[in-house]
Amino acid sequence: MVKQASPPATSTCCSKALRLEWEDLCCRTKSDKSSSGREILSHVSGQAKPGRLLAIMGPSGSGKTTLLNTLSGQLPYSSSVRLTGQVFITEEDTGSKDAAGGSFVGVDVAIPGRERESGNSGFVFVKQEDLFYSQLTVRETLLFTARLRLSKRMKDGEKRAYVEEMMARMGLADVAETMVGDEKQRGISGGERKRLSLACELMGNPSKIIFADEPTSGLDSFQSQSVVSRLKRLCHDPARHTVVVSIHQPRNSVYAMFDDIILLSDGHVIYHGPAGKATEHFARLGYVCPPEFNPSEWMLDLVSVDHSSPSRRQESQQRVKELIRAYQEQKYTGETSAVSPPHLSSEKQKLLRSHQLANSLSARRAIREHHPSWFAQFWLLIARQWKQTSRDLFTNGLRALTSVLLAGMFGSIFHRLGRGEDGISERSAVLMHTCINTAMIAMVKTLNLFTRERVVVGREQTKKLYSTSSYVLSKVIGELPVDAFFPVVFGCILYPMVGLQAHGQRFARFLGILVLQTLTSSALGLTIGSLCPSTEAALTLGPSIMVVFILLSGQVGTSNSKIPPFLRWVQHISLIRWAFEALCLNEFQGLTFTIPSRSPLRILRRLLPPFLPPAFRRALPSPLVPLAGAEVLKRLDMDPARTSMGRAVRAQSLILLGNYLLTYAGLRFHAPRFQPIMATSSPPASGPLPPSHSTATPLPSLTPSSPGRDHPVESRAYRTLRPPMALSPPPPSSSPLALSTTVGGARSEERRTPSLSSSIPSPSTPSPWWKRRRSRAISAPSPPLSASLPFSSGEGGRKHSTLKDRTASWPKLFHPPPR
Template identity: 30%
Template sequence: MILGEAAAAMIISKDLFLLGDQDYLRLPNKDEKRSQGPNMGRTNTAPNHRVDSTAVHFPCLLDQRPLPVHLAFRGISVSVGGRPILEDVDGLVRPGQVLAVMGPSGCGKTTLLNSLSGRLKLDSGQIYFNRDPLCKRWKRKICYVLQQDIFFPDLTLRQTLEYQARLRLSDVMSHAQKMQYVDHIIDVLELNNCQDTIIGDYLKRGLSGGEKKRANIACELLTNPSLMLLDEPTSGLDSHAAHSLMMTLKRYAVSEGKTVVITLHQPSSQIFHLCDKLLLLCNGRTAYFGDTCKVVDFFSSVGLNIMPHYNPADFILEQIKGPQDVRQKIILAAEEARKNKDYPIELRCHDVSFITEKYDHKILPPSHGPYPSLEQDALNQMEPDVRRLWLDTHSHASSSVSSDTNDADCYFSWPTSFWTQFKVLAQRNFQEARPRMLSKLNWVQTIGLGILAGLLWFQLERREEALHDIQGWMFFSTTYWMLFALFGALSSFPPEREVINKERRSGAYRLSAYYLAKMVGELPLTITLPAIYHFISYPMLGFHSPLVFLTLLGFLLLNTVVAQSVGFFIGACCMDMQVSITMSALYTLATQLFGGYLATNIPPWLTWMRYTSMVHYAYQNMQIVEFSDGLPILCAKKSKFAICQMSDSIPVTSILEAQGTYLPLWANTLVLLGFLFVFRLLGYMVLRYFNTPK
């Protein structure tokens, strides 16, 4: 029930708890370290107890030790869509302990972790961290390792960890210190041999399943969290890899005084006995809570005896998946166990009858919010280390958090500044997107298409007979790169959104920093291929003026960036890829139809749609530049332009008038910039207020 010898060395002194919102101890400066010697200047809280012959040590982490977490949750009830998932679930886990949450599929294990992390709203119940109600300040001190391994597949393991360290570790730390964190995490989780391997996915071979699990945990351990929540980290691993991972987590919890809650589906007996506490769920209700080593005795007390040399984990799972009467008997026995004197005193005290029947005098210390205070006799029943943790955290909590604590009261500051987040995210976006946007296939496609377009429209004469072909090159160039950029952004957004949502839930960075960094980081990649195409095809078409060449390139790139903005917006709005592709296809086809090349005699009641076409403005601008500053277009003998009766060349105004109404160059440019700004802003608003991660 109580921490015992391991806890005695893990509980931090009262002075540390009274630090309040200062999460970490002060780092001694170089002079202090030199005078204190190698063993001074750091808080030693590692216990003497060892899981095996090798203990985990984090020299760089010990200088900044966060508050240990005493996690208690009582009466947790959660329903989704009117269907109850959890009903009246209790649990308690202290620093240095590992709480295993077990049960059959669909019993509510992941729902419980979501509730403890604050990602799911409770119907009833309370969750307390060191007697503080769960709030935003505490959410930032929790690491939640999801069952799915969500990463950028083209980054190596070390690059992934380095970017996480630069984003999530405080700006007061130097770059060298952050890299030291990364080195130690890699060493402890035994990832040295694969640190330069890409993460990979189902198309690209990269890390193995076990290595991805460790990488997932490593990303969260970088922040030195107080509480670790892990959702089935051993799933998909072989027995050796699963046991090795659990041994590492256990050593880390004991040596660093971390509080660990982990869900397990069907563990081996070795993994099962590594856990200190066990919470067994059956149909969302508590079937057992207590010491792992006592679960067999509990089942024996209800007439369910385990066979010799049988895996206890397999045995208890078989029982709670058995007949209805057996399951009901187990649940009733678990409810009776709550009234037992061996049940944790912190969880028993919510039973008012227990307090009033056993004690007559006043409760000390004063009650803090809905979390009950313990009477002096109840406190005396605790072991000294647990009692000190209880009282010290109470003195801190009563002075820092009121009974009506909400997210606004729990002040949280980002670990890094906006500029740091922007800079790191821009670098990461560039590095992550470069293999995808500038792949060998895209290079071959761009160069081949540029040569083909140049050959098709090779050295066109500046005559009216070739006017339609010159316009064809302009229209093809604008529409092709519009489609390329829009659908490229669309296809890359869904997998990236999963990573961004995971990082946003953990409070790694501001959404605004990510959004601006994505625009800036991917801008060089977005314009590279269209520029290469233009450098190849336009000189083959007929090079007349460097100014015209560069101006046409500018409008081609502007149209490409605008199309990418539309792709971001549609990708942010549509969670379903098929829906987003359908919407994008409808918009791009309409854009081409009303662009001014395929159809010029548009019915009057449809003319308004041309003003929603980005191609319309870019195509007009390219014509204005090409036909105004370039060589004149000579009239044909039988010209369709009336101006040719008085002139030998066709002015640009006559060419544009033949397509309908037109705007001047500056107006078309402003409209394109407006498209760019509006769609980027709308994409941000959707991510910020509508499709926010739950």
């Protein structure tokens, strides 16, 4: 991963062009421990020049996307993938046509740490899938990106002018007020969506290196040519962008726009060089392209393996092997027209790159400080979420229709409930169905929409546009008015039809409980959506969890005594239980029901013949007795003496807050991670590697050195000594002992006297405490670069003979105590 410093407003303001170079990239994956694995990339080297359009071509499965993702720092992380090699950039003047001799601006060979794993490489990367907020217009999408990415010192009018300029540059001015759209709503075309993706990536990005993954995928020939022509114009503008695209099978007019190509087959480079000389390269090898053939199609057929029959498969595999061998031989002999891969020639270049990279990282941090504050991000996200939610007419119309129809259906079935014995069970049933219906609709809606929105949010968070906390809070507040509207519609229709208590305060509580139930269910959907990797998985897990909550609510034919003890804790987090309890307490308190009596005299009255005088019938007790609502609640295990509606609302609110916190944690935990590049280190010249040393370890991150003092970059394998880094090779020594260190992915050696080795404990065996103290003393801060080490033979012939002579003048702290 490479970092560069540039003004954030536009990429054309820099006076330097950037050349991307990579060397010996290898990518291997394996499915299990017993398998040797599959090599996706095999020792791939090359470069992309500024002002030129480079196309990565090859058949399916050749490694095009893997190479593009590796160069851009966007290769998804996998523990079974091992990625090695070097990637760096060089800087050249925009007026120069050759970058040879250009000054280096930064290199991070191992690409370790938080920047690489978060994918924040600083490059412009246009993904194959074009995902946006569908209910925003093209202008609103670009303006939102500009307000987040451009400096907060710019006025809003300047940002709007910059957006207008970008739309004109990308050919989007005619569709500025058109909705982006999705599969439910018609919007802009596929080519316009691809150009919108490119415009969003270029917005405020100071990088001059642009990557595009399959920019013509799913487009017709005209739209494909339009998109590639826009990328070609970026190469020819004053900034001379470096553009790298992966493409499968371009048409003739598209292929003619490519300046250079890389042709891959099974992870190997078949050709790398000017696009116009590719056919000449293969003609020298005996493969001539017919004049009537498309060169790109002919080359893909040439490097593909034919699996139609065993004989053709063997023949094509042999042809591909010969082409790989021919390219490698010509590359090493200098007979090919391919671009020469970069080579790190000296330790001086590596140290210069590391110091310049540290300055570049500091400059990029300074750029980020001008981004909007947390509150500015919050208000921008609220505005976008409100537009996206309120303008989604299809989803909102469907939710409104569902609320009206279900409320009417429930009201027809439970119409005008009475105060008899059946009225108790019917009231309980309608309240339970209301809880389930409200919860399921809210949760399924959230699962369906949020899992798709999370992909867009993940990409934006990869670019560090805003924080996770600002997004979660803005989403909750931005969706609150719309989410609260539909349960209110449902309750306003259901309440009078069923004949619940005709009291204004109880009606308001009823609607409030439905709104709280909707928000809690939606929050549960956010939690599940943030933890599940796909929409299908979320839609499978969400209803299953809801069924468990319903079953363990204690009101669906299952008493609390029948629930196993290890499952009773689920009742406390069941949003169905607390919503149903609050609705029952709100409805049954204050009501009086009449139920049949079980007294023998009351039963006798019902058995009397009708011809008896009424006076005799009135003398016997009535067969119906009153039953207070509090007694009904006791039978439902909701004794008002030990519970209350406030307790149920507080429990539901805690579940709501807990789900929001889990959503935040899920988004942070499942943030996109990307594969780091490992640098394969060589064993020291003095002997075998220590046991703790790995043959493929991530290099340490490069940090800036303080002025006037050397800051050595040390290897993780050797921490006993910290030899100073010099911009020139160390003075020669006749000692046979060599100590190896790793700096920027390359190994440097310094000769030391044999007496030094006696004071250094072996990394594999523990040493006495007093020797460890002396090792720390030897590892003290190093002298200036021009000076010699005090314990080695240096300039002027000064030499210490023994360790005792060297330690005689040291402080008493470093001497062992008397025994």
